[in-house]
Amino acid sequence: MPVHAFTTPLLLCLHLLAAALWVGGMATFHFAVRPAAVETLEPPQRLRMLCQALGRFFRWVAAAIVLLLATGFSMVQMAGGMGAMRWHVHAMLGIALLMMVIFGVVYRRRYPQLQEKVAASDWKAAAAALAGIRQLVFINLLLGVAVFVIAVVGRAW
Ligand code: HEM
DSSP states (O other): OOTHHHHHHHHHHHHHHHHHHHHHHHHHIIIIIHHHHHHHSOHHHHHHHHHHHHHHHHHHHHHHHHHHHHHHHHHHHHTTOGGGOOHHHHHHHHHHHHHHHHHHHIIIIIHHHHHHHHHTTOHHHHHHHHHHHHHHHHHHHHHHHHHHHHHHHGGGO
């Protein structure tokens, strides 16, 4: 049996685990963690907790991005390069790159601002910084769902 009879499914499996971690993690944050924190915690505890939780989640997202790019481009390479790819892979790559730029803005610019406001106990400014992060993460969640739909349904066309 040729080597890539095993390699491609293994790469696809790692690719899907990374995608599930990123997109599923954003959904968990948006639909469960933040609303629960709003219901149960006062602003100082809530903002401290969400700031900590986001910092931990973002480190996993950074690792997931490295894995998505490495596995995605390895699969492309094994299948004959981008020129040999069908439209759904081009669309996946384009939207994924946009999501990575948005993540970069959140992680490198917006998240340090949130940390700064939380450290200064400036709860009003911290809440505003968190609201900005929440909007961008929600946009990425919608884009991530679109990538899943395009990647899977797009194979049929
Ligand atoms: C948020 C980012 C991404 C998500 C959510 C995602 C999701 C997926 C999913 C769900 C599949 C499985 C399709 C199927 O087997 O039916 C897939 C396959 C694939 N992905 Fe991604 N992907 C992402 C980023 C990337 C990137 C950056 C590349 C780099 C070129 C890439 C290249 C590929 C390739 C080559 C396949 C196999 C396509 C096929 O066999 O038809 N993906 N991806």
